[in-house]
Amino acid sequence: MKEIISEQNLVKPLDIEIFQLFSSENIFEISENLIKPLPDFDKIGKIYSGKNIEELLKNDSKKTKKEKLKYKNLSLLDLLKPILMPQIDFDIPSDLAFYKPLFNYQIQGIKFLITNKSALLADQMGTGKTVMSTTAMRILFIKGKIKKALIVVPSNLISVWEEHLNKWAPEIQSLTINEEPDIRNIMWDLNSHVYLISYDTLKSDYKRKENLLKKFREDIDLVILDEAHNIKNPDTIKSKAVKFISENSKYRWALSGTPLQNNLKELLSLYEFLNPEFKSEGIISQDEAKQLIQPIMLRRLKKDVLPELPDKLPPEIEKFDLNPQQKDEYEKVLYSEKERIEYLIDKHKGEKNYKFILRQNIIYSIQKLRQICNFPKNSIESPKADRLMEMLSELIENKEKVVIFTNFLKEGIEKIAKNIKHRFDGNIFVTYHGKMNHSQKKMAIESFKNDKNKYIFLGTITSAGEGLTLTEASYAVFFDLHWNPAKIWQAEDRIHRIGQKNKVNIYNYVMNDTIEELVIKKLNEKRIMIENVIDDIEQTEEVVSLDELFEFLNIKKRVEQNG
């Protein structure tokens, strides 16, 4: 008889491993232990530091030093975190779920987005489309209905979206794909909830690395297009790139303050994004097109929701990159001005009026740099001007009046005016500045107030900032910021006061990696102090210290060395 021998205990212990996702100390942060190896999972969270990225790029011909880059590749456990959050209920106290209480019309907008896999949110500019779409997306993540989302925006709105995602969707991790092409190749493969990208970068990667995008789009659940009129022309590569990447997406939302109802081709291009199965069969009429889009469109005007809006809306900061010509000029001027100031430091050190001389000279240098941020020399083209024209086009279409502030005559008022004349009818704006006499100024104000076709008031902060009542406008654009943040706040406060009847939306234009960025940072730091001295111009001149002015030119060390 054959003997059966078992060498091992067949009753194996039921071994399990337990690991922690997060502790109570800071549940909305990703705790470090999440990146510990988890043997059961293929995808493990990994920090891609500058060094890692360089290693990954070793095989590439172009090596770039990216010491500061640090991206977290989310682990599976990081990715599922939103699902563990309580369901968002609009009836429960708002402090539980939202960064700030939502207005009723915004709640309606969110519900509209959640319940429509294809949706066009066409509310008028300044009503909070970004807040609504961010919150709706957050709800879908928490419900577990979506796992991966892509947001495509104009490049100047990247920072606006980053801020909104941070504040309004704290459980959602987002990744902005805005590095150089080599780095982007890696970024497309990193795990994240939300990927934020500009139209231009998407277009570039579509042309450059279609395969990467093809892989990325396989499991995409939601695509949000901000300023969706960017795809109004179906024949552009930009439109094709958007439609390509969103091919498998379950949800498609388009945001646009421009109704688009008057241009059939534009409307159909947008509709093709929203409804990829739609195939235009022959020519369709304007009414038929409207009928198509109507069921999936929500549009509210600012005047309709006015009672719900607060008296004072925080300014929206839009950031742009210098164009190549501006960048070149900016770097040259910065270099020469730094040298000049350093020379003056050495020359006047120890003199009685040392600080006064330096202060005046630094202000002069800052002025030069700020002007380049508006326009390059001998050109009326710039990213700020492009955006302003886009904004004006939308506002005029909605019959809204707007006030534009700038600090400069030649590099502000004059060049903006040329842009307006070039793009629109020259009779739609008035200018207001220090070189005009009293009667000219008076006429400009009256014309803006009484003529329904004068949509734009274009003035300098110093001239137009005081004593004017421009309640006809409910939008204000600061084309550039003053080196002294007090002046900005002072002007804003004045607009709010003069705009009590209309609730004013304020937009600040800021150039990335320039003095304007430093100014806006300082502006936030000094907000409280400025508010205390807002009505005292003499005092506000001193709000920015000499050291801070040095900081604007990045020559702090030199100052310290010189005491």
Added chain:
Amino acid sequence: MKLAYLYYLNKDDNYRGGVLLTDEKTKPVEFRITSKVKLEELQKILYGSSLKEVLFKEKFGIELLSALSENYDIVLTQDKEILSIRQYIGAPVIFIRKFDPFMPKDRLSHKVVNIHEKFEPLIFTISKEDENKLIFISKKLNEIYKNFDLLEPFKRVEKAMEYLKYYEGK
């Protein structure tokens, strides 16, 4: 008061347990999950009917709860058999489910209703050890139930497990 939602999933012979610790607003405080356990056929035969006892109670239940770094006040479960882990842990265990009018009355059970009729009535059952605490605990849970659905966090754990499964399958 902190609530520990103890949950396990068995799909296609893949077993997984999880515990979600929440505050009174059902906001997550801590979450622990076990790795996927795939039993061999022989293991299932040899463990037989004791499998549930060993795996869900001893392994998943007790180990998950003792792994929590935060204290918990009540353990909530959707499986009546889990009530018996009370003897190994330091907090009451509640078997929670939707109220059924045809359910026989029982001295260890108590019905709670949402006063706004936002959620369906629930019934809590407690283990014998905590019989005298039933009313007190029910009152506490009823307070929470005024605004927050007490069953909903189980769905979150379930979704989290399905989410992991989705990615593991990729």
